[in-house]
Amino acid sequence: MMETEVLHVRHRPDGRIELAEIRQLSPGEAEDVARLQDEGLGDLMFPVTPGQIADMLGPGGRTVGAFVGGRLAGFMAATVPGRGEANLGLHLGLGQAELNAVAHWTAVIVHPDYRGNGLHRRLAMAAQRALDLPRTRFWLATARCENLPSARNFLSVGAEIAAILAKYDGNLRYLFMLDRLAPPVAYEQVEEVPAGALDLQRELVGAGFRGFASSPGGIRFGLPVRAHGAANAALADAADAL
Numbered sequence: 001m002m003e004t005e006v007l008h009v010r011h012r013p014d015g016r017i018e019l020a021e022i023r024q025l026s027p028g029e030a031e032d033v034a035r036l037q038d039e040g041l042g043d044l045m046f047p048v049t050p051g052q053i054a055d056m057l058g059p060g061g062r063t064v065g066a067f068v069g070g071r072l073a074g075f076m077a078a079t080v081p082g083r084g085e086a087n088l089g090l091h092l093g094l095g096q097a098e099l100n101a102v103a104h105w106t107a108v109i110v111h112p113d114y115r116g117n118g119l120h121r122r123l124a125m126a127a128q129r130a131l132d133l134p135r136t137r138f139w140l141a142t143a144r145c146e147n148l149p150s151a152r153n154f155l156s157v158g159a160e161i162a163a164i165l166a167k168y169d170g171n172l173r174y175l176f177m178l179d180r181l182a183p184p185v186a187y188e189q190v191e192e193v194p195a196g197a198l199d200l201q202r203e204l205v206g207a208g209f210r211g212f213a214s215s216p217g218g219i220r221f222g223l224p225v226r227a228h229g230a231a232n233a234a235l236a237d238a239a240d241a242l
């Protein structure tokens, strides 16, 4: 079980500063998740069903939440999809051993009163700590391309836009991937692409570019140049051991 993390957050409506505690949720807290979804889902995330909430909080998942005054103000769920067809790594051509080392960031919601505190980012990092290496080398997530707050947060924890595809309900989504064991990467031919220029973004990704950072008006794409190093060997060993 992860350690509780404490941070200051600003309550948007009246500006007061409060203490938030980030910790892992237990199966008994499903109602808190459902209530927060009712209050803050918006129209850019696919709602999670009661069955999915039970999975997120059950032994196969890890859900971390930020509590303010004992009330859930934000949560992020992480799951391990195994080698089944739901594994997002299938879109990226990951091999069988690599698919075993995939974790998904799934649902994330921050209450509208607590947005702007970077909680998405903090929760994404806490979810990584809640599931540990080497089981979880690759962290994958999708977000609707219009959901810039979410895209910016996934980029800010080091995930790259590795694909742009129509998924689930047919809407275009970014597919993010963070490889925790990847050697250091540099980017060449960097272009700042406006957020709405999805045709250009898809063209770049098709040519091997990756989205790697947000910029004021959009997203920075570049051609990754990866150093080859010991991390790969360590990873191959870890994957073989799975």
Ligand SMILES: CC(C)(COP(=O)(O)OP(=O)(O)OC[C@H]1O[C@@H](n2cnc3c(N)ncnc32)[C@H](O)[C@@H]1OP(=O)(O)O)[C@@H](O)C(=O)NCCC(=O)NCCS
Binding pocket: 040, 041, 042, 044, 045, 107, 108, 109, 110, 111, 114, 115, 116, 117, 118, 119, 120, 121, 142, 143, 144, 147, 149, 150, 153
């Ligand atoms: C995506 C989400 C979790 C991000 O929330 P967050 O962690 O508070 O985001 P940040 O702290 O990075 O906020 C960055 C800025 O974007 C703004 N922002 C965040 N979410 C916003 C939204 N849905 N609409 C408009 N602006 C938003 C914040 O107010 C902040 O602006 P500020 O710096 O001027 O205060 C939150 O928008 C949310 O819960 N959305 C609904 C559910 C959802 O779409 N989940 C993602 C599914 S992939």
